Amino acid sequence: MVDLTTTYLGLNLKNPVVPSSSPLTGHFDDARRLEDAGASALILPSIFEEELIREQEKMDRFVVMQDIGHHEADSFLPTAHNFESKLDQILEKIARYKSALSIPVVASLNGITDSGWVDHAKDLEEAGGDAIELNLYGMNAEPGARSEAIEERYHHIVQRLVESVQIPCTVKLSNQFTGLMHFVTELEISGAAGVSLFNRFYQPDIDLETLQIKPQLNLSSWQETLLRIRWLALLRPQVKFTLAATGGFHGFQDVLKALLAGADVVHLCSVLLKGGPGVIQDILGGMSHWMEDKEYESVQQLKGSLSHQNAVNPAGYERENYMEVLDSYSYSPGVRV
Numbered sequence: 001m002v003d004l005t006t007t008y009l010g011l012n013l014k015n016p017v018v019p020s021s022s023p024l025t026g027h028f029d030d031a032r033r034l035e036d037a038g039a040s041a042l043i044l045p046s047i048f049e050e051e052l053i054r055e056q057e058k059m060d061r062f063v064v065m066q067d068i069g070h071h072e073a074d075s076f077l078p079t080a081h082n083f084e085s086k087l088d089q090i091l092e093k094i095a096r097y098k099s100a101l102s103i104p105v106v107a108s109l110n111g112i113t114d115s116g117w118v119d120h121a122k123d124l125e126e127a128g129g130d131a132i133e134l135n136l137y138g139m140n141a142e143p144g145a146r147s148e149a150i151e152e153r154y155h156h157i158v159q160r161l162v163e164s165v166q167i168p169c170t171v172k173l174s175n176q177f178t179g180l181m182h183f184v185t186e187l188e189i190s191g192a193a194g195v196s197l198f199n200r201f202y203q204p205d206i207d208l209e210t211l212q213i214k215p216q217l218n219l220s221s222w223q224e225t226l227l228r229i230r231w232l233a234l235l236r237p238q239v240k241f242t243l244a245a246t247g248g249f250h251g252f253q254d255v256l257k258a259l260l261a262g263a264d265v266v267h268l269c270s271v272l273l274k275g276g277p278g279v280i281q282d283i284l285g286g287m288s289h290w291m292e293d294k295e296y297e298s299v300q301q302l303k304g305s306l307s308h309q310n311a312v313n314p315a316g317y318e319r320e321n322y323m324e325v326l327d328s329y330s331y332s333p334g335v336r337v
């Protein structure tokens, strides 16, 4: 029997397969099925900055209306008891999951401005969350937005988050940073317990009939893992904190590659939305067989063994690889004269 245990944000997990934020982790019965199928932890759907700010404004308006007090109208106003916010729902969910499941439950905050919304992390901790993932999903397309200023703002949000709670905090990132290596190493210095690499951006399409912008939600494909694997391998020797892989990981082979490159855990979403929780069993079974076959005794042993530092041909992760790849192109028959 191979030992699949790993560590994630200081938590000991029975294996490296962790479902990431999705509607599936947000439904209690599905969460239980994920645990039964072997998930070693799960991340709840995000609560968004926009929702927290909107709810706070609604609450403020409500309090003002109560203060002004119109006797006949009072009965039409919601009372503090029936004003259940999205935050309340998440807090109840965390408490329920914690009492019924035995795996760690990670709460997720999602936002990009440096303001009070991030202080709600404290509520998530008090409800029983084992860790917090902060998703910095930002386009940063405002004219004049300098990279340095954006990165400083992000660091500030992370610092504020880390200072507001005792539980570990991890940051879900895009790969769109000019100095990604520096940004991630600075996150470790700021007190983050890890990063999740990388967010997938949902690109809108243009409908040529209606000339409207159409939002698109396409699930991922395995090819997206390659960007993650490269950065896991490059980052692993540079940081000590948790590296989590997210984006395109569907089969046991993808999961193994992420671990070999340097991931501590691998997040699954699209494959679970398509195939259901049972996919986790197949992945864990496939991993165990491969490891036995290759005589690996533990996940610990294979983690990072093909990182930039440990690979026999580290240049494969570098720019050098770019020229070789271009040179390797071969035309299909009949394309050239």
Ligand SMILES: Cc1cc2nc3c(=O)[nH]c(=O)nc-3n(C[C@H](O)[C@H](O)[C@H](O)COP(=O)(O)O)c2cc1C
Residues within 6 Å of the ligand: 020, 021, 022, 023, 044, 045, 046, 047, 108, 110, 135, 172, 198, 199, 200, 219, 220, 221, 246, 247, 248, 249, 267, 268, 269, 270, 271, 273
């Ligand atoms: C329907 C759906 C809902 C999602 N909701 C969230 C969310 O609330 N917060 C978040 O950080 N990521 C969310 N994600 C992103 C996933 O957690 C994951 O990072 C991404 O889909 C890449 O992983 P995959 O290739 O395994 O799907 C969502 C993805 C999908 C498809």
